[in-house]
Amino acid sequence: MNWNRTRSWFPVSDEVVYLNHAGVAPISSRAADALHRYSAEATRWGAVHYDAFYDREIERVRGRAAALIGATSDEIAFVKNTTEGLGIVANGIDWKRGDEILTCDLEYPSNVYPWWELRDRGVETVMLAGRDGRLPIEMVETALRSPRARMLAISSVEFGSGAHNDLRTLGEMCRERGVLFCVDAIQSLGCLPIDVESMAIDFLSADGHKWLLSVEGCGIFYCRSSALEMVRPRIVGWRSVTNNEDFDTYHTELQPSAGRFEEGTPNTPGIFALGAAIDLLLELGIPAISKRVLALTDHLVDGLQASGADLRSPRGPIESSGIVSFTMPGCDPADTLQRLEVAGISAAVRRGGVRVSPHFYNTEAEIDRLLRAL
Ligand SMILES: Cc1ncc(COP(=O)(O)O)c(C=O)c1O
Numbered sequence: 001m002n003w004n005r006t007r008s009w010f011p012v013s014d015e016v017v018y019l020n021h022a023g024v025a026p027i028s029s030r031a032a033d034a035l036h037r038y039s040a041e042a043t044r045w046g047a048v049h050y051d052a053f054y055d056r057e058i059e060r061v062r063g064r065a066a067a068l069i070g071a072t073s074d075e076i077a078f079v080k081n082t083t084e085g086l087g088i089v090a091n092g093i094d095w096k097r098g099d100e101i102l103t104c105d106l107e108y109p110s111n112v113y114p115w116w117e118l119r120d121r122g123v124e125t126v127m128l129a130g131r132d133g134r135l136p137i138e139m140v141e142t143a144l145r146s147p148r149a150r151m152l153a154i155s156s157v158e159f160g161s162g163a164h165n166d167l168r169t170l171g172e173m174c175r176e177r178g179v180l181f182c183v184d185a186i187q188s189l190g191c192l193p194i195d196v197e198s199m200a201i202d203f204l205s206a207d208g209h210k211w212l213l214s215v216e217g218c219g220i221f222y223c224r225s226s227a228l229e230m231v232r233p234r235i236v237g238w239r240s241v242t243n244n245e246d247f248d249t250y251h252t253e254l255q256p257s258a259g260r261f262e263e264g265t266p267n268t269p270g271i272f273a274l275g276a277a278i279d280l281l282l283e284l285g286i287p288a289i290s291k292r293v294l295a296l297t298d299h300l301v302d303g304l305q306a307s308g309a310d311l312r313s314p315r316g317p318i319e320s321s322g323i324v325s326f327t328m329p330g331c332d333p334a335d336t337l338q339r340l341e342v343a344g345i346s347a348a349v350r351r352g353g354v355r356v357s358p359h360f361y362n363t364e365a366e367i368d369r370l371l372r373a374l
Pocket of ligand 1: 003013023077081082084109110111155157159184187206207
C-alpha cells in the first residue's frame with residue numbers, strides 16, 4: 001500500500017501535523033466532495049429527487065456501515081452521536097431493580113452518565129477500577145459472577161490511556177453468563193477491526209468524527225437483531241414505524257429493524273459524508289489501516305522511550321491502539337502540548353497525559369518531528 005498517496009485526500013497535512021484523531025479528526029477531500037454533492041443537489045433541486053438521490057444514499061451508507069462491523073443493514077440506525085446510541089440502550093431496556101451495569105472508571109463520561117441516570121430505577125452502575133490505564137480482565141470476570149450483572153458497557157479503546165480492550169474475550173465472557181455487551185466504539189471504529197459477531201457485541205455506538213474521518217453529528221448505532229425487542233424506543237416518531245410514507249393512517253407498529261430508533265428526518269448531509277468516509281476506509285481495508293496505525297504508534301513509542309518520556313499507554317500485544325499517551329519528566333503535560341503546538345503539531349491532553357493519535361495518512365517523518373519538538 002502506498003500510504004503517501006493517501007495524503008492527497010487530507011489537505012490538513014499541508015497545514016499542520018495532525019495527530020489528534022482521538023479528538024476531532026479532519027475530513028478527507030472525498031468526504032468534502034460528498035458534502036458538495038449533497039449541497040449541489042439541495043441547492044439546485046431541493047427535494048425533487050428525494051427518493052433517488054437522498055433515500056438511496058441513506059440506505060447505501062447503512063449497508064456500508066453494517067459491512068464495517070460485520071452486521072446487517074437492518075441492525076444499523078443513524079444517530080447524532082455516540083451518546084445517543086448508548087442512551088437508546090440505557091433508556092430502552094426494561095431494567096429490574098437491583099440490576100447491575102458494569103463499566104469502568106477509565107471510561108469517557110458518555111459511557112457513564114446514561115447508566116448513572118438509571119439509579120432512580122434501582123439500577124446500580126458498578127465502576128470497576130482501572131489499573132495502569134487498563135481494565136483488568138480478571139476484574140470483569142469477578143464482577144460477572146454477580147447474579148445481578150445484566151450488562152457490560154465498555155469502550156473498545158479507552159480515551160485517555162489508549163488501552164485496547166479485548167472485546168472478543170469480554171464478549172465471550174458476557175455471552176457465557178447471559179450478560180448483554182454494549183460497546184462504545186468511537187475510539188477505534190475506522191482504525192482497528194471490529195466484528196460484532198465474533199466479539200458477541202449486542203449494542204455498539206460510535207459517532208463519525210474521530211477515526212471514521214467524517215463530520216460531527218452523524219454516527220452509527222448497532223442493535224443485534226435478536227436484541228431488538230429488548231430495547232423499547234423512547235422517542236417514537238413518523239420514521240419509527242412501518243409504511244412510514246403513508247402519513248394519513250396513524251399507527252405505531254414499529255419497523256422490524258434498528259430503523260425504528262430513527263424517529264424523524266435524519267442528518268442527510270452527515271450521512272453523505274459518512275458514506276464517503278466509510279467507502280475510503282473499506283477501500284484501504286481496516287486490517288491494512290490497523291497495521292499501519294500500529295506501526296506508526298510503535299515508532300512513536302520507541303522514540304518516546306528513547307527520549308526518557310513516561311509512557312502511560314499499555315502496549316501489550318492486544319492492548320495497542322491508535323492512542324499513545326505520555327508525560328515528559330518534570331514537565332506539565334499542558335506545557336508539553338504547547339511546545340508541540342508551537343512546532344505545528346496538533347495533539348491533546350487527556351487524563352493527565354499528552355495524547356497523540358495518528359491515522360494512516362500520517363508519516364514516520366511527522367512522528368520524528370514530534371519527537372524532535374519534545
Ligand atoms: C470513548 C468516547 N466515547 C464518546 C465520546 C464522545 O461522544 P459523542 O459522540 O456522544 O460526543 C468520546 C469523545 O471524546 C470518547 O472518547
